[in-house]
Amino acid sequence: MRPENVEMMKARARNIALTVAYDGTNYHGFQRQTPPVVAVQNVLERALREVCGETVELAAAGRTDTGVHAYGQVVNFFTDGRIPTERLPRAVNGLLPPDIVVTGAWEAEREFSARHSATGKAYVYRLEQCTAPNPFTRNYAWQIFHPLDLEAMRAALAMLVGTHDYSSFRAAGGAPMSPVRTLDEIRLTEEGSGRISCYLHGNGFLYHMVRNIMSTVVNVGLGRISVERFGEIFDALDRRFASPTAPACGLYLLSVDYDERKDMTL
Amino acid sequence: MRPENVEMMKARARNIALTVAYDGTNYHGFQRQTPPVVAVQNVLERALREVCGETVELAAAGRTDTGVHAYGQVVNFFTDGRIPTERLPRAVNGLLPPDIVVTGAWEAEREFSARHSATGKAYVYRLEQCTAPNPFTRNYAWQIFHPLDLEAMRAALAMLVGTHDYSSFRAAGGAPMSPVRTLDEIRLTEEGSGRISCYLHGNGFLYHMVRNIMSTVVNVGLGRISVERFGEIFDALDRRFASPTAPACGLYLLSVDYDERKDMTL
Numbered sequence: 227m228r229p230e231n232v233e234m235m236k237a238r239a240r241n242i243a244l245t246v247a248y249d250g251t252n253y254h255g256f257q258r259q260t261p262p263v264v265a266v267q268n269v270l271e272r273a274l275r276e277v278c279g280e281t282v283e284l285a286a287a288g289r290t291d292t293g294v295h296a297y298g299q300v301v302n303f304f305t306d307g308r309i310p311t312e313r314l315p316r317a318v319n320g321l322l323p324p325d326i327v328v329t330g331a332w333e334a335e336r337e338f339s340a341r342h343s344a345t346g347k348a349y350v351y352r353l354e355q356c357t358a359p360n361p362f363t364r365n366y367a368w369q370i371f372h373p374l375d376l377e378a379m380r381a382a383l384a385m386l387v388g389t390h391d392y393s394s395f396r397a398a399g400g401a402p403m404s405p406v407r408t409l410d411e412i413r414l415t416e417e418g419s420g421r422i423s424c425y426l427h428g429n430g431f432l433y434h435m436v437r438n439i440m441s442t443v444v445n446v447g448l449g450r451i452s453v454e455r456f457g458e459i460f461d462a463l464d465r466r467f468a469s470p471t472a473p474a475c476g477l478y479l480l481s482v483d484y485d486e487r488k489d490m491t492l
Numbered sequence: 493m494r495p496e497n498v499e500m501m502k503a504r505a506r507n508i509a510l511t512v513a514y515d516g517t518n519y520h521g522f523q524r525q526t527p528p529v530v531a532v533q534n535v536l537e538r539a540l541r542e543v544c545g546e547t548v549e550l551a552a553a554g555r556t557d558t559g560v561h562a563y564g565q566v567v568n569f570f571t572d573g574r575i576p577t578e579r580l581p582r583a584v585n586g587l588l589p590p591d592i593v594v595t596g597a598w599e600a601e602r603e604f605s606a607r608h609s610a611t612g613k614a615y616v617y618r619l620e621q622c623t624a625p626n627p628f629t630r631n632y633a634w635q636i637f638h639p640l641d642l643e644a645m646r647a648a649l650a651m652l653v654g655t656h657d658y659s660s661f662r663a664a665g666g667a668p669m670s671p672v673r674t675l676d677e678i679r680l681t682e683e684g685s686g687r688i689s690c691y692l693h694g695n696g697f698l699y700h701m702v703r704n705i706m707s708t709v710v711n712v713g714l715g716r717i718s719v720e721r722f723g724e725i726f727d728a729l730d731r732r733f734a735s736p737t738a739p740a741c742g743l744y745l746l747s748v749d750y751d752e753r754k755d756m757t758l
Contacts, residue, residue: 247624247626247627247628248627249627249628249630295628315624319625324625324627324630325627325630326627327624327625327626327627329624358513358581358593358595359585359590359593360513360593361513361514361515361590361591361592361593362513362515362561362632364515364590364591366628
């Protein structure tokens with residue numbers, strides 16, 4: 227958004243926050259693209275424009291990549307539109323395609339920013355162990371055709387908990403921000419029928435960090451990287467030692483934390 | 493298939509049967525369509541032609557409708573192609589899009605027909621109870637936004653077990669074949685997180701029968717139709733009393749029974 231737009235938008239009466247779930251399969255990520263390329267933001271803004279009677283500009287907590295999904299993305303926008311907040315989700319959902327759903331809304335403080343006010347985030351990465359390709363999960367999990375040693379994976383993941391420099395798992399050529407983050411919880415869970423999910427919660431994540439962690443941890447599970455070697459890769463603070471980025475389709479933005487938040491869920 | 497084609501195909505050396513799983517979302521049903529309309533059969537036959545080095549014609553156990561899925565569709569075809577049967581699944585899968593997967597193959601007796609030799613079939617119909625639309629299951633389950641009384645649904649479904657005239661649940665205007673079938677097992681199962689699946693096994697199913705049963709049973713679960721009234725609808729032998737056909741996306745052809753079968757699974 228250009229700076230003059232930001233000021234214009236902020237002069238509006240209300241700052242509204244929405245929680246949004248979407249299947250990222252058919253979108254070029256969250257962040258607005260130039261048509262005919264379509265991102266989730268394009269579609270959401272178009273629906274909100276109709277409901278609010280004016281052009282709106284969204285800010286999002288996380289700019290998910292192409293093919294990445296969200297259960298609980300959070301966005302905010304300024305509007306003079308008068309629709310009651312509790313009616314917004316259903317009104318917007320009536321205009322949205324079925325792969326994007328507004329699941330909640332609240333009227334936020336003026337200074338609230340979905341992006342900058344976030345104090346933490348949770349992601350889920352889904353794996354599926356299968357003997358043959360599963361056509362039903364091809365866009366929703368990373369399918370693995372060999373046995374995974376979950377205990378080895380858990381031992382590797384346990385090293386990541388705490389406050390660390392995650393340079394080994396940041397995208398190559400990423401922005402020069404601090405690579406230090408705090409991950410306070412990581413859980414690898416078997417959900418039956420070969421489904422495995424990895425839950426990660428932290429105060430922030432570097433670009434591609436979850437997918438680079440997962441690719442390397444899966445190689446631990448496959449016995450290609452030892453747990454000890456995983457520790458060395460983590461300590462090296464160098465992206466070149468970790469495995470190639472894991473598929474986007476396994477990643478879900480689960481939720482975003484704010485100090486204050488009053489969802490009005492559907 | 494024209495009769496002269498059938499004879500030509502039957503002169504070929506081998507009769508090969510395949511088990512196939514597919515996500516029906518992007519296909520106009522199983523049965524071959526005239527391009528640009530694409531059915532699962534079009535795509536499978538194109539891949540098999542490459543692998544076998546000649547045009548093949550598939551016969552399928554069940555002609556699933558647009559949007560209906562399969563875990564275990566069975567097809568057969570005649571070929572002079574020499575690829576070893578155990579290598580067929582991987583060879584064909586290399587040419588198929590990821591929403592269609594050949595999961596097994598076996599060389600059948602000459603008189604075997606995936607369609608006419610079937611002695612039974614099993615379907616699963618998936619429901620999801622949710623408070624808001626779930627973008628991830630929109631093509632894979634019938635989403636229900638009100639509480640379902642599963643015990644009432646089970647009581648209704650129990651009436652259907654046995655050998656009966658299922659005219660009340662057959663498609664209007666269906667072919668004039670006997671409406672009598674035997675359903676020997678029906679199970680309604682809660683799978684957690686609002687997911688509910690209904691398993692139905694029988695010696696055969698009328699066109700739209702599972703979807704017409706499910707729509708009416710869901711209305712029982714919602715309290716719109718009493719269990720007693722459900723019995724009256726079943727006894728009426730008249731399609732006009734049952735509910736409108738349930739969505740295709742909830743239906744899965746699970747498996748097909750044959751007297752003899754030796755799968756060579758992947």
